[in-house]
Amino acid sequence: VKLWLFSHLQDSPGNRLLTEEAQRRGHEVRLVRPSELNLTLGKSITERPDLVFTRTGSSAPAAALANLAVLEQTGLRCLNSLAGLRNSRDKTVCYSLLASAGVPIPRTVVVGDWTDTSWLPELKGPPWVVKLSVSTKGQGVCLVESERSLRSVVDALGQQDESTVLVQEFVAEAKGSDIRVVVLGGRARVAARRSAGSKDEFRSNIYLGGRAEMVELNQNMTEIAERATEVVGLDVAGVDLLETSGGYLVVEVNGSPGLTASPRLPSAVMNYLEEVTR
Ligand SMILES: Nc1ncnc2c1ncn2[C@@H]1O[C@H](COP(=O)(O)OP(=O)(O)O)[C@@H](O)[C@H]1O
Numbered sequence: 547v548k549l550w551l552f553s554h555l556q557d558s559p560g561n562r563l564l565t566e567e568a569q570r571r572g573h574e575v576r577l578v579r580p581s582e583l584n585l586t587l588g589k590s591i592t593e594r595p596d597l598v599f600t601r602t603g604s605s606a607p608a609a610a611l612a613n614l615a616v617l618e619q620t621g622l623r624c625l626n627s628l629a630g631l632r633n634s635r636d637k638t639v640c641y642s643l644l645a646s647a648g649v650p651i652p653r654t655v656v657v658g659d660w661t662d663t664s665w666l667p668e669l670k671g672p673p674w675v676v677k678l679s680v681s682t683k684g685q686g687v688c689l690v691e692s693e694r695s696l697r698s699v700v701d702a703l704g705q706q707d708e709s710t711v712l713v714q715e716f717v718a719e720a721k722g723s724d725i726r727v728v729v730l731g732g733r734a735r736v737a738a739r740r741s742a743g744s745k746d747e748f749r750s751n752i753y754l755g756g757r758a759e760m761v762e763l764n765q766n767m768t769e770i771a772e773r774a775t776e777v778v779g780l781d782v783a784g785v786d787l788l789e790t791s792g793g794y795l796v797v798e799v800n801g802s803p804g805l806t807a808s809p810r811l812p813s814a815v816m817n818y819l820e821e822v823t824r
């Protein structure tokens with residue numbers, strides 16, 4: 547199989563793991579960075595890969611997605627597709643799609659106007675979680691302990707052009723951990739519990755020192771993760787679930803999941819990519 551890894555990063559643990567796994571199986575892999583291509587609209591690409599595997603999540607520049615549009619118009623098969631990546635990139639878009647499909651999410655308000663605070667009691671804080679809608683690795687997510695801080699944090703973050711600001715109910719029950727379910731081709735295949743690296747941290751991101759351990763998939767996890775992935779329109783997704791007594795809540799649908807959360811991930815992804823090209 548001839549495979550392109552479409553990534554804005556020169557080097558990342560995930561790209562390295564996938565490249566090694568593909569080469570071990572005798573496939574030809576090329577890391578293609580959006581900025582290195584010369585693409586003529588309406589013209590096909592010579593030396594076409596069988597498949598383009600996109601590793602362009604929310605941390606990728608918007609220009610990377612524009613270049614993906616150009617690849618798609620040449621008829622190349624791209625997983626994920628531009629449409630799915632666009633939906634997952636911005637949490638406001640993603641949560642809106644999930645909410646309208648009836649997929650459970652933490653109670654969330656997109657805040658624009660502080661003259662009306664009638665929505666605040668519904669979020670049960672303090673504390674509250676404030677998120678930049680386009681962000682990743684936990685870096686745009688904060689816990690805010692008072693209403694006075696909430697207002698100023700939302701105002702400060704609201705200065706960003708690319709993101710809206712979300713205020714979310716803090717799900718304390720999750721205790722700084724979540725379940726990452728990786729869905730490939732519509733099926734949940736691998737699950738890992740990620741736990742925050744210290745007791746003062748509520749974000750479970752590996753990037754912030756979180757640790758992961760493999761867990762068995764159960765039926766509830768499987769159903770909700772597969773449904774969330776379908777609604778957002780992704781072929782490959784990392785769906786993050788917060789565990790509560792009332793069931794799982796989807797906290798993120800990631801269109802370019804990291805591959806280090808479970809040692810089974812690189813080979814599970816390669817199996818799927820082989821399946822698709824067969
Ligand atoms: N509403 C919430 N209640 C409790 N924990 C949360 C909530 N939202 C996010 N978290 C924690 O913070 C982490 C990062 O949030 P997430 O929305 O996934 O942003 P990112 O895209 O930066 O990973 C989650 O994996 C989870 O551990």
Ligand SMILES: [Mg+2]
Pocket residue numbers: 683684751786798
């Ligand atoms: Mg996340």
